[in-house]
Amino acid sequence: MPNRLQQTKSLQPAALLAVRSAIGGGLMGLANLVPGISGGTMLLAAGVYPAFIGAIAEVTTLRFRPRSLLLLASVATAAGLTILLLAGSVKSLVQDHRWIMYSLFIGLTLGGVPLLWRMARPATPGLFAAATVSFGLMAVMAATSSAGGGADERSLTLVFLAGVAASSAMILPGVSGAYLLLLLGQYEPILETIDQLRRGVVGDGTAGPDVALILDAMWIVVPLGLGIVVGVVGVSNLLRWLLERAEKATLGALLGLLLGAVVGLWPFTESPDPTPGQFGGATAFVLAGFATTVLLGRLGGTGDDEG
Incomplete structure (x- = not known):
């Protein structure tokens, strides 16, 4: 018999599924541009995560159902466009307004908890044990990571492996690609390459696409894309x-990963003594993000109350 997660994808009309998938894909693309934010969390919050996992599994076993293809096309298109268009802007926002962005993303991340809890109930000792272990792993990773890097390494093998690792994490709620x-x-380097691809495609406003810029970017985009496909599948x-x-x-x-991801998102790491105004603003952004993903999760229902 299908479990509750598998039942979810059969309870939504095609139009609603496409809308939710596009919203989830857009949020997934945005999340995958920001260290510490999980793309899988955004799909979970939009209520299409179980169907997304099932659709990929179906396609990779050569079962091509229209609903699965619609979902994957909606998610992939929205995520791809978001990443292509916003790579440069998001990088600047996170660098220049870190406490605002991280506060918002804390709320967006926590907003997926009620939906996942509804899917998981009734709770069992095994559920709590698994949640505790995964929460601990995420907390340790956040606490011990130097979060360094940024070296302009252009090794194609390393880029491919980065795509595999990042995409594997990308679809796990709470784990940031x-x-x-x-x-x-x-x-x-990868965000700069994606922004370079965008500039090459749209041109500089006075001429058409810059083929040389596009071809240079493809040296990174192609192995990265192949790695992403391997990891996701x-x-x-x-x-x-x-x-x-x-x-x-x-x-x-998954619930533990979701909660543990917040540990690494404290918005005032660079300014450990926030002003009352900043703290109040951060709280407001957390609540706004939480409300957004809760509303997305309730859009159209999840079907877990059936039976």
């Missing part, structure tokens, strides 16, 4: 296998 890129020293199939055989423990682990 951009965060891993930062640890691997590939975050800034591998992890999505593993997750589906785990959900079919150990649903509660897997959901507990």
Whole structure:
């Protein structure tokens, strides 16, 4: 019998599924530009994460259902356009307004907790144990990571491996693909390359596309893209296998990852003594982000109350 996560994708009309998938894909693309923010969390918050995992598993086993193709196309298109158009801007926003952006992303991340909890209930000891372990792992990673990097390393093998690692993390709620890129020293070079590709495609306003700029960017974009495909396919199939055989423990682990991700997002690491105004503003952004993802998660319902 299908579990609750698998039932989710069959309960939404096609139009609503496309809208939610596009919203989730856009948020996923935005999240994957920011170290510490999980793209999987955004899909979870939009209510399409289980269907996304199932759709990838279906396509990779050569089962091409229209709903699965619609979902994947909506997510991929929205995420790709968001990343292409906003890579340069998001990098600047995070650098110049870190406490505002991180406060917002804390709220966006925590907003996925109620949805995942509804999917996981009734709770079991195994669920709590898995959540505790995964929370601890995320907290340790956040506390011990130097989050350094930024070396302009152009090794194609390293870029491919970075794509595999980042995309594997990308679809796990609570695990940030951009965060891993930062640890691997590939975050800034890859964002710069994506922005270079955008400039090459749109031109400088006085001429058409810059083919030389595009071709130079493709030396990084192609191996990165191949690595992303390998990572997404591998992890999505593993997750589906785990959900079919150990649903509660897997959901507990995802819940722990989601909560643990917040540990590394304290917005005042660079200014440890925030003013009352900053602290109040940060609280407002957290609440705004939380409300946004809770509303997204409730859009159209999740179907977990059935039966």
